[in-house]
Amino acid sequence: MSSSQEVGQIFGEGTGPATALLRSPTVFIAAIGLWGVNIWIFQSWGIDYKHVLLLDIVGSAGEEMSDEGDEVDEEEVEDGNSSLVASIGSGLKKESGKKTSDGSTGVVRTAAGIAAGVDQSASSDSLSSMLSNKSTGVTFDNDRSITSTKLMSFSIFLFVLLQITEFVWLNLLQSDTIGAIFAFYGFAGMAIALPFKSTRWIRLSTGIVLQRMWDLIVPRCYCLRGSNLSNIIKPVPFLDVFFADAMCSMSKVFFDLAMLWHLASHYPEAVPSSVHSIIIPSFFASIPYLIRARQCIVMHTVGKFANDPKRSQHILNAIKYSTSLFPICLSAYQKTLSSPEDADMLEKVLIVLLIVNSFYSFAWDVIMDWGMLENPTSVIEEHCMSKSDLIGRPQVGCEKGCLRSKLRFGPAISAVIIVIDGILRFTWILRFYENELFVGKDEFILCTALVEVVRRAIWNVLRVEWELIKQKKKAGNARINQFNDEIDSLTKANGMSNGGGIALVPVRRSTSRGSLSSSRGGSLSGSRSSL
Numbered sequence: 001m002s003s004s005q006e007v008g009q010i011f012g013e014g015t016g017p018a019t020a021l022l023r024s025p026t027v028f029i030a031a032i033g034l035w036g037v038n039i040w041i042f043q044s045w046g047i048d049y050k051h052v053l054l055l056d057i058v059g060s061a062g063e064e065m066s067d068e069g070d071e072v073d074e075e076e077v078e079d080g081n082s083s084l085v086a087s088i089g090s091g092l093k094k095e096s097g098k099k100t101s102d103g104s105t106g107v108v109r110t111a112a113g114i115a116a117g118v119d120q121s122a123s124s125d126s127l128s129s130m131l132s133n134k135s136t137g138v139t140f141d142n143d144r145s146i147t148s149t150k151l152m153s154f155s156i157f158l159f160v161l162l163q164i165t166e167f168v169w170l171n172l173l174q175s176d177t178i179g180a181i182f183a184f185y186g187f188a189g190m191a192i193a194l195p196f197k198s199t200r201w202i203r204l205s206t207g208i209v210l211q212r213m214w215d216l217i218v219p220r221c222y223c224l225r226g227s228n229l230s231n232i233i234k235p236v237p238f239l240d241v242f243f244a245d246a247m248c249s250m251s252k253v254f255f256d257l258a259m260l261w262h263l264a265s266h267y268p269e270a271v272p273s274s275v276h277s278i279i280i281p282s283f284f285a286s287i288p289y290l291i292r293a294r295q296c297i298v299m300h301t302v303g304k305f306a307n308d309p310k311r312s313q314h315i316l317n318a319i320k321y322s323t324s325l326f327p328i329c330l331s332a333y334q335k336t337l338s339s340p341e342d343a344d345m346l347e348k349v350l351i352v353l354l355i356v357n358s359f360y361s362f363a364w365d366v367i368m369d370w371g372m373l374e375n376p377t378s379v380i381e382e383h384c385m386s387k388s389d390l391i392g393r394p395q396v397g398c399e400k401g402c403l404r405s406k407l408r409f410g411p412a413i414s415a416v417i418i419v420i421d422g423i424l425r426f427t428w429i430l431r432f433y434e435n436e437l438f439v440g441k442d443e444f445i446l447c448t449a450l451v452e453v454v455r456r457a458i459w460n461v462l463r464v465e466w467e468l469i470k471q472k473k474k475a476g477n478a479r480i481n482q483f484n485d486e487i488d489s490l491t492k493a494n495g496m497s498n499g500g501g502i503a504l505v506p507v508r509r510s511t512s513r514g515s516l517s518s519s520r521g522g523s524l525s526g527s528r529s530s531l
Contacts (some may be wrong), residue, residue: 022166023182023446024256029158030450031250034457036151041461043148045408052468056237065164087106144200154202161187212243216291235302236295238467244295244462247288249320249456251328253451255285285328293318297485313368323357354428362425366418370462371469374404408465417458424455 042049162184169180192202247254258281262271271277296318303311330350337343366372407414427448430437438444 022177023449024253025162025184026251027253027449027453029155031453033155034453036148038146038457038460042464047464047468049464052464052471053239053242057239063305106225142203146201146205150201158188178267215240216244233298233301236492241295244288244292248292249452251288253286254287255281258284260406262482275336278336282329286325289321289324293321320360323360327353327357360423362422365421365459370465372403406469417462420458421455424451427451
């Protein structure tokens with residue numbers, strides 16, 4: 001967020017490879033390739049990223065089917081859910097005729113089990129196999145599957161196409177930049193639209209991205225069903241949050257696309273240097289942050305209905321995104337000022353805003369988005385307290401205290417990612433060395449925009465890992481509650497009398513770690529440790 005929240009030379013006709021027009025496809029191409037790198041990392045470390053991203057949506061589809069008697073209404077799906085939910089619900093519906101391991105035919109159990117993690121069908125393999133069904137619209141055969149190799153190869157192809165188009169249009173044909181950018185988009189669109197079997201996955205990917213964007217504009221978390229107020233607002237799925245965060249890192253691309261509209265509307269004249277010329281681009285650049293802030297408000301409302309004591313965290317998150325809006329608008333407004341004194345004054349204000357946003361965002365990355373600093377006070381106590389005071393106390397260690405107890409990528413890689421993210425959050429400091437390091441303002445903005453998508457790719461690694469840990473913990477708590485429900489039902493059936501020959505001990509429901517103590521005299525026993 002922080003590194004790309006300013007604009008370059010946005011006014012005038014613009015020439016050269018790093019203008020506001022040609023740098024946007026460069027950043028977009030880099031984002032495609034970096035997502036391919038993310039997929040490769042997830043697969044190398046055994047993280048089922050599709051399971052992590054889609055679990056909330058599949059669970060939501062199962063809950064809706066449970067509420068509606070295993071039926072999925074097409075019109076209702078169009079009301080608040082994406083076609084992805086509809087297709088998943090349709091896939092679940094087709095499974096309703098199949099017998100489960102216990103002989104039942106209820107598809108709701110399958111969907112609810114996937115959502116809660118309380119059934120064997122909730123495993124990663126089960127969910128992946130469900131999503132591999134053609135009715136789900138997510139994963140298909142090899143020709144249509146989206147892999148890391150395909151994404152990285154496609155990004156290389158687009159980059160080469162951009163360079164060739166730029167060279168031919170600007171150097172050989174001696175034409176302007178606006179023609180080059182439209183030529184590139186035209187050639188890329190034709191290459192994607194050609195009905196080749198090898199490019200079906202690209203058309204599929206384009207449709208998925210457009211669907212994700214549509215779900216953010218017309219969000220699925222508002223589902224007006226039932227009279228209960230708690231059913232009016234639904235929780236925001238992790239997939240929508242993840243995609244909106246990615247859009248935040250590409251807010252500069254949205255600004256440049258809006259400027260393309262301005263250049264096209266004033267062509268062949270230059271874009272006038274006025275406040276009116278930056279209103280629409282600034283608004284477009286702010287859209288991702290407004291979407292995320294809105295998602296935070298929705299989650300706060302959901303937490304209010306659920307009496308969640310941590311719901312205030314969503315308001316703090318919304319404030320974080322609001323700190324990203326001001327640098328974008330102020331930097332654009334600064335380019336409209338003709339007085340150097342006024343521009344210098346705004347420069348100081350802009351720096352203060354960037355500092356606040358960078359520290360705020362980095363702290364949120366580490367603590368909230370990645371779940372780090374799990375118990376830092378324990379590390380301080382272990383180093384400051386005497387050995388006699390530490391007798392009988394569990395040793396946490398620096399690794400678990402400063403980071404967290406579960407690190408799939410290990411403490412070294414996790415620490416390196418945190419340091420790199422912190423450095424890249426402050427790459428706007430390069431503005432002080434702009435003349436020494438860059439040819440012009442646009443080159444500087446191109447560099448910071450590319451750095452931001454790289455930072456986002458690094459951020460994705462720990463974010464998906466932390467979400468996977470939280471999902472497993474939630475699934476473990478759900479299994480505890482299911483086990484307690486079974487005990488409660490058995491207690492009511494047999495515990496009221498001794499005629500059944502079974503002595504059952506009622507167990508207090510809990511979502512925290514604990515154990516079920518028992519003896520051989522006819523009591524049930526089990527483990528209640530969360531994942």
